[in-house]
Amino acid sequence: MRIFIGVAWPYANGPIHLGHIVGAYLPADIFARYQRMQGNEVLMVSGSDEHGTPITITAEKEGKSPQEIADRYHKINSEVMEKMGISFDLYFRTSHPHHEEVVKEFFLRLWENGYLYKKKMLLPYCPKCNRFLPDRYVVGTCPYCGYENAHGDQCDNCGRMLDPKDLINPRCAICGTPTEFRETEHIFFALSKLEESILKWIRDKTYWRDNVIKFTRNFVKGGLKDRAITRDLEWGVEVPLDGFDDKRIYVWFDAVIGYLSASIEWAKQNNKDWEVFWKDKNTKHYYFLGKDNIPFHTIIWPAMLMAHGELNLPYNVVANEYLRFSGEKFSKSRGIGVWMPELLENFHPDIIRFYGTVNMPENRDSDFTWDDFVQKVNEELIDKFANFVHRALIFAYRNFGEIPTRGEVDEVDREAIKTITQTLKKMNEYMDNVELKKAFKEWLNLARYGNVYFDRKAPWALCKESREKCATAINISLQIVQALAVLGAPFLPFTSERIWKFLGNEDSIFLHRYTEAIKNLQVGKKLNKPEVLFEKIKREEERYEKWEQIDLRVAEVESVEDHPNEDKLYVLRINLGNEKRTLIAGLKRFYKKEELFGKKIIIIANLEPANFRGVKSEGMLLAGEDDTTVGFLTPQGNVPLGSKVQANGIQSNPKGILKFKKFQKMKMEVVNIEKENGRIVAKGNKDYAIDFKVPEDWIGKQGVVFIDKKPLILHIGDILIAPVKYVKPGGKIR
RNA sequence: AGCGGGGUGGGGUAGCCAGGAAAUCCCGCCGGGCUCAUAACCCGGAGAUCGGUGGUUCAAAUCCACCCCCCGCUACCA
Numbered sequence: 001m002r003i004f005i006g007v008a009w010p011y012a013n014g015p016i017h018l019g020h021i022v023g024a025y026l027p028a029d030i031f032a033r034y035q036r037m038q039g040n041e042v043l044m045v046s047g048s049d050e051h052g053t054p055i056t057i058t059a060e061k062e063g064k065s066p067q068e069i070a071d072r073y074h075k076i077n078s079e080v081m082e083k084m085g086i087s088f089d090l091y092f093r094t095s096h097p098h099h100e101e102v103v104k105e106f107f108l109r110l111w112e113n114g115y116l117y118k119k120k121m122l123l124p125y126c127p128k129c130n131r132f133l134p135d136r137y138v139v140g141t142c143p144y145c146g147y148e149n150a151h152g153d154q155c156d157n158c159g160r161m162l163d164p165k166d167l168i169n170p171r172c173a174i175c176g177t178p179t180e181f182r183e184t185e186h187i188f189f190a191l192s193k194l195e196e197s198i199l200k201w202i203r204d205k206t207y208w209r210d211n212v213i214k215f216t217r218n219f220v221k222g223g224l225k226d227r228a229i230t231r232d233l234e235w236g237v238e239v240p241l242d243g244f245d246d247k248r249i250y251v252w253f254d255a256v257i258g259y260l261s262a263s264i265e266w267a268k269q270n271n272k273d274w275e276v277f278w279k280d281k282n283t284k285h286y287y288f289l290g291k292d293n294i295p296f297h298t299i300i301w302p303a304m305l306m307a308h309g310e311l312n313l314p315y316n317v318v319a320n321e322y323l324r325f326s327g328e329k330f331s332k333s334r335g336i337g338v339w340m341p342e343l344l345e346n347f348h349p350d351i352i353r354f355y356g357t358v359n360m361p362e363n364r365d366s367d368f369t370w371d372d373f374v375q376k377v378n379e380e381l382i383d384k385f386a387n388f389v390h391r392a393l394i395f396a397y398r399n400f401g402e403i404p405t406r407g408e409v410d411e412v413d414r415e416a417i418k419t420i421t422q423t424l425k426k427m428n429e430y431m432d433n434v435e436l437k438k439a440f441k442e443w444l445n446l447a448r449y450g451n452v453y454f455d456r457k458a459p460w461a462l463c464k465e466s467r468e469k470c471a472t473a474i475n476i477s478l479q480i481v482q483a484l485a486v487l488g489a490p491f492l493p494f495t496s497e498r499i500w501k502f503l504g505n506e507d508s509i510f511l512h513r514y515t516e517a518i519k520n521l522q523v524g525k526k527l528n529k530p531e532v533l534f535e536k537i538k539r540e541e542e543r544y545e546k547w548e549q550i551d552l553r554v555a556e557v558e559s560v561e562d563h564p565n566e567d568k569l570y571v572l573r574i575n576l577g578n579e580k581r582t583l584i585a586g587l588k589r590f591y592k593k594e595e596l597f598g599k600k601i602i603i604i605a606n607l608e609p610a611n612f613r614g615v616k617s618e619g620m621l622l623a624g625e626d627d628t629t630v631g632f633l634t635p636q637g638n639v640p641l642g643s644k645v646q647a648n649g650i651q652s653n654p655k656g657i658l659k660f661k662k663f664q665k666m667k668m669e670v671v672n673i674e675k676e677n678g679r680i681v682a683k684g685n686k687d688y689a690i691d692f693k694v695p696e697d698w699i700g701k702q703g704v705v706f707i708d709k710k711p712l713i714l715h716i717g718d719i720l721i722a723p724v725k726y727v728k729p730g731g732k733i734r
Numbered sequence: 735a736g737c738g739g740g741g742u743g744g745g746g747u748a749g750c751c752a753g754g755a756a757a758u759c760c761c762g763c764c765g766g767g768c769u770c771a772u773a774a775c776c777c778g779g780a781g782a783u784c785g786g787u788g789g790u791u792c793a794a795a796u797c798c799a800c801c802c803c804c805c806g807c808u809a810c811c812a
Contacts, residue, residue, distance in 0.1 A: 008812065010811090010812075011810080011811065011812090013810065013811075014810080014811070016811095016812080017811085017812085019811090019812055020811085020812045021812085022812085023812045024812055025812090053810095054810050054811080057810085058810085136810090142736095173809090210751070289812070290811095290812030291738095291812080292811090292812065293812070319812095320812075321738095321739085321812095322806090322807090322812070323812085324805095324806070327805070327806075328806080329806075329807070329811090330811075330812085331809080331810090331811080332810070332811065361812095364738095364739060364740080365738085365739060365740095365805095365806070365807095372746075375746090375760080375761070376760080379760070379761070380759095380760065382772070382774090383772080383774055383775085384760095384774095384775090386772075387771060387772055387774050387775075388771080388774095388775080390771060390772070390774095391770055391771030391772090391774080391775080392770090392771085393771095394770080394771065395770050395771075398770090399770090438748095441748090441758095441759080444759090445759090448759095451771095451774095451775050451776070452775090452776065452777095454770080454771090454775075454776090455767095455768075455770095455775060455776040455777090456776080458768075458769095458770080459770070460768090460769075460770040460771095461768090461770090463770095532772060533772090534772085535772080536772065
């Protein structure tokens, strides 16, 4: 059987992140590898989507050409795919001339078949930006659901496809100027003509995933409208008709054709036949993508293929939900998430693939957290699986050096063999159904079972008793190891390959069939010296390097004197509980002596001492200031003198004194602590999300944040540190 | 507000669409075993009125209705 696998094309406007991998490329690759090991002929393609306005905008920002931007990210993302072991037959790109040719041919064919037509239309034009706006760059109110920030192409709220002119109060998404509509001529795709056919086609796709069916039905409900497939742009595929020199084919039309162009290119490069993949009705087409891409793959692309007339339609569209990062959406601009190039620098691809599979958002959004990542990898992948493989292999290697003979088997042995067989069977079922997580769970169970079997047989003791029995136990243990390697190969290709070698094989595991997981080992085959498969991930404690250097403490002012030689300064005598110090403070313009006397203040206790005109200051008092007010910091409740200030519950523990210069580099700000949508936000110069459990009574109060890797709020236990009087949020601390 | 997801032993989850005997797995906790292995492994135990209320049914975590609570999205981006 032949299987075509198309994976949504990542946009070449930035490096891809873990969400992309886990939501599309990894599941696709697992499926592809599995199908190949089932003996099917697989063609899997994807590539960089390099056209479209966002790239031109990035290019403008950086003063580069769109091609340069596309080149950069195409390279980066190709490397990511390669390193992750995503086994594309071709990872193509839409700016490739061959792709453009295919798009034009496709276009002309649709034109000839009567599915494209010219139409003069009024398009949104931003008088300020001086250009026609792409659909996505027009925002306004959705006519269907009333959502105010609907984009011109699609309402993100109700999911309906829109045309910019449907929007109420359209405005430019870039500058906010109300848009004008100017006349221009464009090519339309007669989607409406195909509505019936699409509905009919969808009807029997009951085996699709729930989310895909639901989303698609919902989408078609509103009726299919003809869509313009050209834009007033310069960056994109040219329109192969006269009079359209200043227009380009729109990305959504262009990018999906990539599946075809990449197939053709692959055939060309490898001297293969692409047509059997696209025209032979027995070839099944699978598409892997994130949920936002569903309508393009269940409606538009199929409609385009229908209009084309002789190409295969999708058999299954496998859409995943989103992977969130600590509960938030991945966001480049906010720096939330993990990006692949960086992740790959720190972790073995199979570790990423393991976690990606275990936490795959197959049916619902899932959440990435570092804690969970470390725990799952260490405890499930390494402790359970890798350790079992290693203990079995090293035992075999040391005691036999080859695959030992399987002698007479007992109950326990029979059960083990049965477990292997059943695992294969179950995994086959799940994999055929594209239920990757379930399949993988079976695999993990087998690894767990391996330990159980090994323990039950206790070969270390058995060997002393009977070498023959021990050999049998080890033979079967290695049988489990082999099964794990073969069955796990689609998921952890690199590791499976290694284990395969340890088992004494010379060739690649991928030359073998999935069913060989249960094949009897060749007795007497020399084993290779096993190595540890993975080092455990060290759980790195969160470190706040800046905060750790400063020692803030509570002190009480015992006396206030004028500085003898400098009339802006006070000389304070302060009590730190077990210690008294002299401090210089520049508060004379803002506070009278009696306003300071007896007050609790916050001082930097480990600041390098400094001389102010003959008086030595042993520390520094902290105050928040805006342009009119200075409010010294003070604990909002009773705390013992000398108490150490904490930040998000973290005690600083500075080793030495803090240089004044270093202190100057530290950022502290006055903030208003508020609760928004259930989370705590500290509003200063900007909104700081506080991920620290804050007592209810702090909400609505002022506080102080210390900016480290993330904003830390200052307190002592339940007592908040804040300016003694209201200072505008964002006020600096000095 | 709209849309989407969720509320299952201390934490994180599976099961729910196709209702049925002991509710899954990981971590944690308690007790035991083992010492071959990456302080890894194995066994046993405590611990859940499956968010609430009402309904359908011989039978509901699972179906229906209503309610409560959480979270996400509504910025380029799977």
